[in-house]
Amino acid sequence: MLEKLITFAPELWRALGETLLMLGIGLSSAVLIGGPLGVALFMSEANGPSRARPLGRLLGWLVNTVRSFPFIILMVALVPFTRVIAGTSIGPLAAAVPLSFAAIPYFARLVEQQLRDVPRGVIEAAEAMGASPLQIVTRVLLREARSGLVLALTVLSISFLSYSAVAGVVGGGGIGDLAIRYGYYRFETDVMVITVAILVVMVQLIQFGGGRIARRLDKR
């Protein structure tokens, strides 16, 4: 097994890099696009701080629709779009496109949920002091929900670590892809065990790190 590990090391490193690349791109777009989208969903709710209900309904519908797609079908359906953006439909960069597409609405809903836990009265107090909607977002909502948002990102990271393995099926690369190609298709059990062990360690690390940061941020 150790011998196998050594001969496989370069392949493993490459796969690990690909996984991190896919996750990095997917999570970044989730935070940068899905985050604001989640805030917009919350703000435009029926009882939300700004009362832009038609916009809220449209965004909600959009988010639900993208989330309805099973990931593997979303990936295939997006192939033409992926070719335009990434220039290819194979490899980790290409796989990052559907991953981002799925992560954005997912994270938006997680953010919306976390913001709902901010006590209504605190938002109201800010309003009564003359805070603008943008100030309510930056100075009240994000501050009060920050530990929950870190935990939401933790959940998202772990889900998308396994999504990225699915992306391997269409040539996305990454650790999960390695497990499927060598471990599953070629019955190389030791490779399978090694890759799954790596994934287990990664999940533990992400959860541990996320939980720690969230606890440190939480003064409630």
Add this chain to the structure above:
Amino acid sequence: MTILHNATDAPVVISIERASKSFDLPGGGRFDAVRDVSLDILQGEIFGIAGRSGAGKSTLLRMMNLLERPDSGRITVAGQELTSLAPRELRQARRQIGMIYQHFNLLANASVFENVAFPLRIHGAMNAPRLKARVAECLELVGLIDKTDSYPAQLSGGQKQRVAIARALAGFPAVLLCDEPTSALDPDTTRSLLATLRDINARLGVTVVIVSHELQALGSLCARAAVVEDGRIAEVFRITDHSAPRQTALGRELAYYGTEAWAESLRGAQHA
């Protein structure tokens, strides 16, 4: 309580003119929370609003900074007609109006300092050293200067409410609205908080409007009070004015808590 016994000629600082507000009920139908209410509150007084649960007293208070916008009628505070303002102007006008709440509504993830600095920061009105000095001044006023770096979770209920008072006063408001400020506090803390409100009113001249179902608190604190019943103002009277009979049961009880006899019985109880 001492300053405004005969101050009927003080200028009006809050004026509500024929305000009404109703809400949709979850099961359909509408609930009239405030019905055609007109009320003037004078500069520098402590004004109480009493009423049973659901009488509309909180809605009436929350109209004074337009947290509840009336369906009809006009609200004027410190010379500005709030009901006619655009959103941006309303945010500016709200600097004149501090508010405290039953459940304090402090930012849990912000230190005491940051909570008190909040209204100053959102209006960007002060540079850093002035802001720091102002926050310290306000915390000094409520006796919590040693808690500057604490977080709300580390404070008692009474201390949280004091932080909320400091926050409400930071921007030099003309009026301080108090929505059931002592209802989550024990009797001792209530007494000392009321003393703080009285002290702030006397020292700063800020007009205090207080909604409470605790008649003792209102009777001992206020110069004038209104009794709200069923969305209407049943009566408005000077607590110490016993020349006319009170029309409502709540009014009679309130008037009693403003009398010497009551104050005497309290003193007796303390000595016993």
